[in-house]
Amino acid sequence: MSTPESINWPAPAKLNLFLHINGRRDDGYHELQTLFIFLDHCDWLRFHINNSNQIDIRPDLADVPLEQNLIYRAAMLLKQHSSQPLGVTIELDKRLPMGGGIGGGSSDAATTLVALNHLWEINLSVDELAELGRQLGADVPVFVRGHAAFAEGVGERLQPVEAPQKWYLVLVPECHVSTAEIFRHQDLKRDTPKQSWNELAQGNWHNDCEPLVKKNYPEVEKALRWLIEYAPSRMTGTGACVFAEFEHEHEAREVLARMPTWLQGFVARGENVSPLYVTLQQVYARND
Numbered sequence: 001m002s003t004p005e006s007i008n009w010p011a012p013a014k015l016n017l018f019l020h021i022n023g024r025r026d027d028g029y030h031e032l033q034t035l036f037i038f039l040d041h042c043d044w045l046r047f048h049i050n051n052s053n054q055i056d057i058r059p060d061l062a063d064v065p066l067e068q069n070l071i072y073r074a075a076m077l078l079k080q081h082s083s084q085p086l087g088v089t090i091e092l093d094k095r096l097p098m099g100g101g102i103g104g105g106s107s108d109a110a111t112t113l114v115a116l117n118h119l120w121e122i123n124l125s126v127d128e129l130a131e132l133g134r135q136l137g138a139d140v141p142v143f144v145r146g147h148a149a150f151a152e153g154v155g156e157r158l159q160p161v162e163a164p165q166k167w168y169l170v171l172v173p174e175c176h177v178s179t180a181e182i183f184r185h186q187d188l189k190r191d192t193p194k195q196s197w198n199e200l201a202q203g204n205w206h207n208d209c210e211p212l213v214k215k216n217y218p219e220v221e222k223a224l225r226w227l228i229e230y231a232p233s234r235m236t237g238t239g240a241c242v243f244a245e246f247e248h249e250h251e252a253r254e255v256l257a258r259m260p261t262w263l264q265g266f267v268a269r270g271e272n273v274s275p276l277y278v279t280l281q282q283v284y285a286r287n288d
């Protein structure tokens with residue numbers, strides 16, 4: 001029988017199939033409309049719980065001090081909801097590129113909240129976990145809730161949607177794009193009119209950050225220029241990753257096989273239900 005220790009918890013990537021920026025609020029945050037889906041391409045976390053009152057993460061993340069690691073911050077936030085000396089050692093198998101616009105850090109945080117809520121027996125509701133997630137970053141709640149969603153406001157108003165299931169080829173340019181830097185930039189386009197979900201569901205999607213990121217990061221421009229020869233292509237989030245959509249896996253793999261050595265990428269299936277929730281259901285079923 002498997003023990004809680006032997007479970008690998010997925011932290012899936014996301015794509016923003018579109019990212020429309022509708023304006024800027026007085027506090028500097030941006031009003032946006034975006035469509036989140038998950039990918040079956042994940043970081044993997046293993047949780048060894050104990051009573052040490054300590055949070056350890058192995059291995060260290062290069063360039064991210066422990067106190068800034070979103071996994072550590074998520075565990076510390078959750079721990080405040082118990083009076084016990086809760087501790088954990090977390091093994092992280094990091095596969096998602098950092099600063100790539102596919103949400104690896106936010107997803108790691110969400111998986112930590114969901115898994116430790118169960119393993120530490122804290123039993124917060126999904127709404128309470130999503131609220132903790134919101135304190136860590138704009139993208140954490142969608143990963144906590146675990147369903148593809150149309151997001152509005154500054155990203156906090158989520159409406160679950162069913163996106164058609166497709167395959168994606170994601171290219172990972174060799175650069176990190178800072179979300180804060182892009183949102184601060186004076187040349188960012190911020191005037192896409194708001195539309196209803198019914199209008200947006202018809203298509204005509206774009207990413208308002210893409211022209212600026214292409215201009216400032218030649219690696220992104222080069223990757224898009226290569227990919228667009230094979231299929232309509234777009235950037236996710238504030239970059240740097242770019243993606244193309246395919247009906248069938250073999251079509252995406254054929255393009256992957258043609259990828260020149262100066263590019264890196266992967267093929268993944270789009271998911272409406274996060275792989276995290278598939279794992280959580282399996283854990284519940286095992287405990288019944």
Ligand SMILES: C[C@@](CO)(OP(=O)(O)O)[C@H](O)COP(=O)(O)OP(=O)(O)OC[C@H]1O[C@@H](n2ccc(N)nc2=O)[C@H](O)[C@@H]1O
Binds near residue numbers: 103136238
């Ligand atoms: C815009 C998205 C789309 O998915 O970009 P990616 O990070 O995925 O590339 C996200 O919502 C980002 O979420 P996340 O990366 O969690 O952002 P946060 O840590 O909350 O904010 C980083 C910085 O981005 C800016 N920011 C973020 C969200 C927003 N609606 N308006 C903003 O202006 C703020 O300056 C903030 O300081």
Ligand SMILES: Nc1ncnc2c1ncn2[C@@H]1O[C@H](COP(=O)(O)OP(=O)(O)O)[C@@H](O)[C@H]1O
Binds near residue numbers: 104
């Ligand atoms: N566990 C984590 N995984 C990835 N990045 C993290 C993590 N904890 C903190 N960070 C910080 O968050 C930044 C954004 O990470 P990530 O979520 O991967 O990118 P994006 O928001 O562009 O999709 C990283 O550059 C890193 O400094």
